[in-house]
Amino acid sequence: MKKNTQRKIFDFFVKKGFNDFIGVPDSTFSEFIRHGLKKNKIIITTREEEAIGVATGISLARNFSLVFMQNAGFANTLSTIASLVQLYQIPIIFLIGWRGYLKTDAPEHIKIGQIQPKLLKALSLETRIISEKNWRKNCQWAFNKITHNRPCALIIRRET
Amino acid sequence: MIRKDAIKITSKLVGDAPIISANGFISRDLFEVNDKNSNFYMIGSMGLASSIGLGIALKKTKKKLYIFDGDGNIMMNLGTLVTIGSLKPKNLVHVVFDNNSHESTGGQPTNSKNIKIDNIANETNFKTFQVNTKDELEKTLKKIKNMAGPIFLLIKVSKSKRVSKRVSITPTQIKTRFMNSL
Numbered sequence: 001m002k003k004n005t006q007r008k009i010f011d012f013f014v015k016k017g018f019n020d021f022i023g024v025p026d027s028t029f030s031e032f033i034r035h036g037l038k039k040n041k042i043i044i045t046t047r048e049e050e051a052i053g054v055a056t057g058i059s060l061a062r063n064f065s066l067v068f069m070q071n072a073g074f075a076n077t078l079s080t081i082a083s084l085v086q087l088y089q090i091p092i093i094f095l096i097g098w099r100g101y102l103k104t105d106a107p108e109h110i111k112i113g114q115i116q117p118k119l120l121k122a123l124s125l126e127t128r129i130i131s132e133k134n135w136r137k138n139c140q141w142a143f144n145k146i147t148h149n150r151p152c153a154l155i156i157r158r159e160t
Numbered sequence: 161m162i163r164k165d166a167i168k169i170t171s172k173l174v175g176d177a178p179i180i181s182a183n184g185f186i187s188r189d190l191f192e193v194n195d196k197n198s199n200f201y202m203i204g205s206m207g208l209a210s211s212i213g214l215g216i217a218l219k220k221t222k223k224k225l226y227i228f229d230g231d232g233n234i235m236m237n238l239g240t241l242v243t244i245g246s247l248k249p250k251n252l253v254h255v256v257f258d259n260n261s262h263e264s265t266g267g268q269p270t271n272s273k274n275i276k277i278d279n280i281a282n283e284t285n286f287k288t289f290q291v292n293t294k295d296e297l298e299k300t301l302k303k304i305k306n307m308a309g310p311i312f313l314l315i316k317v318s319k320s321k322r323v324s325k326r327v328s329i330t331p332t333q334i335k336t337r338f339m340n341s342l
Contacts, residue, residue, distance in 0.1 A: 020218075043247070045211075046239025053208035054243070057180075057215020060200065060339055065215075083204030088331045 001156055005132055006031040012139050013066060013093075014041070020058050022051040023068035028097030028158045033068070048073035049080040056090045064146065068095040071116050072109070081123055081151070091146035094125070094153040101157045109158075116155075126152040161294050162320035163257045167228065168193040169294060170255060170315075173301040174226050178216065178342060181228040182209040184264030186257060188324035190228060197341040201327045201334050207237035210244065210254055217249040220342055224251050224305075231258040231272035238280065245284030250308040254286065259317045267319060281312035290314040 010021070010032050021036050022043040036042040045051040048069045055065040069077070074096050085092055099105055100113015120127050126145060128138040138154060145152040163185065171179060171194040178198045181187040187201040202209045213227035234240070234256055244252060260273045282288045287309065291297045297315060304311050327334070 043243070045243050047237075049205075049208060050211045050237060050239055050243060053205070053211025053237075053240075054215040054218075056208075057212040057217070058219055059215070060212070060335065061216050061219035061342060062339065063219050080205050080208065084202070084208065087204060088335045090335075 001029065001159075002132060003031040005135060007035045009130070009135055009139060010035045012136065013064075013143075014039070016064065016143055018064045018066055020055070020063065020065045021068060022054050022058075022065060023095075024048050024051060024070070024073050026068065026070035026097035026099070028070065028099065029068070029095065029156050032095075048077045052077055052080045052085060052092065055092050056084060056088070059090050059092060066093045066095055070097040071099055071112050074116070075112050075119065078119065078123065081125065085151050086123070086125075089149050090151060091149050092151045093142045093146055094151070096153055096155050098129075098155050098157045102159065105158060120153060126150065127155060128152075129155045129157065131157075161292075161297070161315075161317055162322070163259055163263075163317040164189045164193060164320065164322060164324065165294065166257055166297060166315050166317050169297055170226075170228070170301060173298065174224070177224045177226055178220075178338070179226045179228055180209045180213040180216070182206070182230050182233040184230065185324065186228050186230050186233075187327055191327045192324040197337040200338045203327055203331065207233050207240075209233060210237065210240040213252060213254070214240070214244050214247065214249065216342070217252040218247065221249070221251055223342070224253065225249075227252070227254045229254060229256045231256060231260060231277065232262045232270045234277060235270060235272065241281055241284040241286070244310050245286060248285055249310055252309045253304065253311045253313065254281070255313045255315065257315050257317050259319050261319060263319055278312060278314045281314075286310045286312035288312045288314070290316070292316045
């Protein structure tokens with residue numbers, strides 16, 4: 001995704017009132033993170049589950065929060081999403097980089113990339129894939145979800 | 161001192177301050193001895209009570225926030241000390257009830273007696289305290305009440321055959337009443 005679009009997505013959520021973007025970095029949206037670090041709104045955690053815990057606390061204190069990670073990290077978080085986020089109905093937006101979307105990606109990304117749609121479906125986590133064209137509509141969709149107390153995921157494909 | 165007694169003393173002395181309690185017997189003990197709206201019982205997601213507490217502490221900076229953790233829990237998420245120690249919330253108190261075991265699953269050993277968790281906390285920017293008796297616990301809780309954190313309090317407890325009842329309110333009820341108490 002273009003750098004400019006990544007910055008626009010970040011600014012979209014800031015305008016909606018988000019002050020906290022928590023997670024483990026992914027090169028798929030490195031400009032999103034670089035832009036956020038510059039604005040001092042990023043918390044980098046040691047693992048993805050930890051990021052979800054921090055985001056849960058922020059949500060309990062009635063603030064919006066977004067958790068970012070790559071899909072290898074998403075696979076780490078299945079239990080946390082089921083037994084914390086969904087169990088307590090914590091409204092968090094997950095931003096997940098889709099490594100392994102292209103079959104030419106590095107070998108460590110292929111398997112998780114392949115099963116990622118199935119994992120999301122198995123969790124019943126509502127998901128939209130965002131692109132240059134549809135990002136604004138789908139980010140608005142995600143924002144509407146969390147204002148109704150429903151967690152959801154936005155996916156960015158790794159296309160290079 | 162058994163964990164349930166330590167939890168009773170600690171929860172009474174912190175008053176109405178919010179408490180995030182770890183899954184298993186810690187939440188069950190707290191629910192039985194001193195149920196309050198400001199208790200958040202984390203019934204699953206082992207390891208993450210301290211992370212949830214960090215998120216709240218960052219947003220509610222005027223409220224002292226207590227995490228009731230266990231040795232098994234903290235060792236499952238040691239990275240939390242790195243993140244808390246980097247952000248240094250002044251209002252966060254991380255209490256660890258250490259019985260050197262996974263008591264909720266049948267008392268299997270953890271490795272907490274082989275290492276020094278409080279030294280790790282010390283190296284990650286916490287003010288660190290360790291207590292072994294009820295008397296020390298009460299004195300330390302009073303001492304840290306107005307102290308700037310992050311504070312790490314390690315309470316050595318022994319195992320016990322007394323098992324508390326399950327948390328009988330639903331997760332969404334736990335959430336709603338906790339949020340309203342903040």
